[in-house]
Amino acid sequence: MSTYNTYYQTTALEDWVTNFYLKLNIHSPQDINEDYIAREQRIFLHRKRIAPFFQIVGRYRGITIDLRETKNKQREVFFHELCHILRHSGNQGMMNKAFRELQEWDTKNFTKYAAIPHHMISYIPLYDENVIEQMANMFKVTPELCEERLNQIKKGISHNQNNAFVLL
Known part of the structure; x- marks a missing residue:
């Protein structure tokens, strides 16, 4: 068993994303596709030369992505807006600052987990010197993410790993 599998504990949000993907039959990095995810969730996905946003009006749910961004950045923005649709409610413009910040914290983490999900980390050579570049190519997201x-x-x-023997 690898060090990763032995010592890494997932968060509830990582587990949520993994379960979401498995229900959609998304098992490998090649399976992650924004159009497919949007279609399966009955979300209209638009690509335009405007700032990104999500919209929920009645039964309509839509995400608009800015075409002026790189493809990798567009993917990250899609996950950000997807999180708002799937996990949040309310109008951020009308909610208190603490709740808005909590939603943005959740969205930032969701974006990382949706872009590079826990159940796909075995595809990544974690200790390779070019791992960032390999991850960016494999998951089609920015090197920064x-x-x-x-x-x-x-x-x-x-x-x-450091806490593994504390409970002995």
């Missing part, structure tokens, strides 16, 4: 997610994974492994 890959670095954040990799640091999160390594920190989780290290933390749990």
